[in-house]
Amino acid sequence: MPAEYFNDDQFFRQIVDASPAAMILVDQNGSICFSNLAADTLFGYSEGELLGEQIEILVPQDAHLRHQQERAEFFRHPQARAMGSGRFLHARRQDGSRFPAEIGLSPIKQNDQWFVLSLVIDLTLLKQAEDRISFLARELEQANEQLAQLALTDSLTRLNNRRAFDEQLDIQVRLMKRMGRPISLLVIDLDGFKRYNDRYGHLTGDQVLKSMASLLSNSVRNSDIIARYGGEEFVVILPDTAGPAAMQLAERLRLAVRAHPWEADELTISLGAATLTFPTLSSDAEQDDGSRLFSEADQALYYSKSSGRDRATHFSEINKAYPNS
Numbered sequence: 001m002p003a004e005y006f007n008d009d010q011f012f013r014q015i016v017d018a019s020p021a022a023m024i025l026v027d028q029n030g031s032i033c034f035s036n037l038a039a040d041t042l043f044g045y046s047e048g049e050l051l052g053e054q055i056e057i058l059v060p061q062d063a064h065l066r067h068q069q070e071r072a073e074f075f076r077h078p079q080a081r082a083m084g085s086g087r088f089l090h091a092r093r094q095d096g097s098r099f100p101a102e103i104g105l106s107p108i109k110q111n112d113q114w115f116v117l118s119l120v121i122d123l124t125l126l127k128q129a130e131d132r133i134s135f136l137a138r139e140l141e142q143a144n145e146q147l148a149q150l151a152l153t154d155s156l157t158r159l160n161n162r163r164a165f166d167e168q169l170d171i172q173v174r175l176m177k178r179m180g181r182p183i184s185l186l187v188i189d190l191d192g193f194k195r196y197n198d199r200y201g202h203l204t205g206d207q208v209l210k211s212m213a214s215l216l217s218n219s220v221r222n223s224d225i226i227a228r229y230g231g232e233e234f235v236v237i238l239p240d241t242a243g244p245a246a247m248q249l250a251e252r253l254r255l256a257v258r259a260h261p262w263e264a265d266e267l268t269i270s271l272g273a274a275t276l277t278f279p280t281l282s283s284d285a286e287q288d289d290g291s292r293l294f295s296e297a298d299q300a301l302y303y304s305k306s307s308g309r310d311r312a313t314h315f316s317e318i319n320k321a322y323p324n325s
Contacts (some may be wrong), residue, residue, distance in 0.1 A: 022120040025108075026055045028075045033115065042122055044094035055118075060092045076108030091120065100127045102257070122124055154228040156206060157213035161247065165227035165235055169290045170238050172225065177278045177289065184238040184246035184275040188216075188253065188296040191268045191309040193232035200264040207263060215256055220249070235294075243275040243314055250312035268310035272301025275314070 016023060021040035026032055035050045043050070043058055059067045081104060091101040104119040152164035160168065167207075169185070176183040190196075191211065197205035209232065216226045216234060225237040239245050250271045257269045274296035276289055296315040304313040 004234075022122075024050070024055070024058075024118045024120065026116050026118060028114055030055045030071055031056075037121065041067065042093075043091070044121065058091055060090055060098055061187075063089070074105065074107075074116065075114055078116070080107060081105040099124050157209055157228050159213050159217075159234075160225065160227035162227065162229050165225070165229060165237070166290075168225045169237055169294065170288075171289045172237050173276065173293065174287075175278070176239055179240075180278050181240045182242045182275055182277045183293065184241040184243060184273060185274045185293050185297040186236040186238065186250055186253075187229070187244065187294070187301045188234040188236070189270050189301055189305065190232040191305075193237075193267075193269055196265065196267065204264055208267065210267075211262070212257070215260060216253070219253055219256060228257065235297075241275075242277070243273070243316060246273045246275060247312060247314050250314075254312055270301060270309045271303040271312040272297045272299065272304055273312065273314045274300060275316075 012319050017037040019036060020038055022042045023034075023036040024032060024039050025034035032050045032053050032055055035045075037047070040047055040050065055071070056064045056067055058235060089101060089103065090098045092098055092318070100123040102121045102123055104115040104121075106119070108115045108117055118322055152161060152167075153159070154161040173183055190208070193205070193208070196208070209228070212232075212234060213226070213228065216236065220226060220236060220238075225239075227235050227237075229235045236249075241249075250273050254269055254271060260267070274293050277292050300313040300315040300318060304311045309311070
């Protein structure tokens with residue numbers, strides 16, 4: 001290409017205006033010396049309208065002071081800042097609307113005077129995409145949390161299910177053992193529930209189970225953990241609870257169920273309780289502490305059922321009743 005083309009101001013203007021990037025030239029006083037077509041269009045100005053204006057006209061009002069300070073600092077130490085390494089900020093259009101932008105800076109020295117050529121890229125679509133991705137990521141995280149919760153929740157009673165109980169029993173036993181505090185467990189069974197269910201129907205039976213869940217939830221501490229173990233059987237983990245306190249709760253629950261105004265017929269429950277105290281536990285290579293606690297509470301429940309139902313038994317009472325067993 002002949003060299004004379006490069007001395008043609010109109011030719012260079014065409015090249016600059018053909019650039020898709022907004023280009024603005026600013027002097028040390030912050031006055032706009034030049035803007036290309038992309039810059040005029042991006043900021044909503046007609047050709048030549050920006051010339052002579054302070055660069056802060058393109059900056060939101062609340063950022064004017066900071067921008068002036070940063071501009072002064074830049075001209076004290078002019079240094080190129082390429083796209084991709086520049087500041088991400090908000091710019092201001094003529095109509096007052098704001099948009100996210102990336103700014104690249106190139107210092108230019110002409111006749112002992114410094115200028116800065118600013119390249120501005122509108123990041124609106126990129127930010128919208130990022131916001132959308134962030135929103136979808138939060139939605140996915142919430143959905144995963146809900147799925148995890150559903151996996152640990154009994155669909156009928158909204159209590160913990162057996163899987164959640166197994167996890168929590170292990171956690172609570174380990175915690176109480178580390179703290180040297182007792183832990184008790186109640187295993188609860190609705191007496192004659194199968195006959196009740198067959199007589200009055202599954203819908204009535206389901207309502208009984210929901211009512212049982214409500215009775216239990218309203219009778220225990222916030223630190224206690226209730227679960228539907230399966231069928232008509234419920235369990236209550238009682239951290240930091242010794243045997244006598246566990247039996248007091250068991251008796252309150254038993255009386256509450258007897259006094260409840262059941263829809264179809266009276267109902268009772270049988271309960272088994274067991275307690276582990278630390279560090280006086282004997283070692284058992286065959287069972288871990290949680291399994292032992294559940295096994296003892298389950299044996300106590302069986303004792304209550306076989307002794308006439310509608311009663312609560314602590315595992316320690318079985319040893320007293322059958323000292324040689």
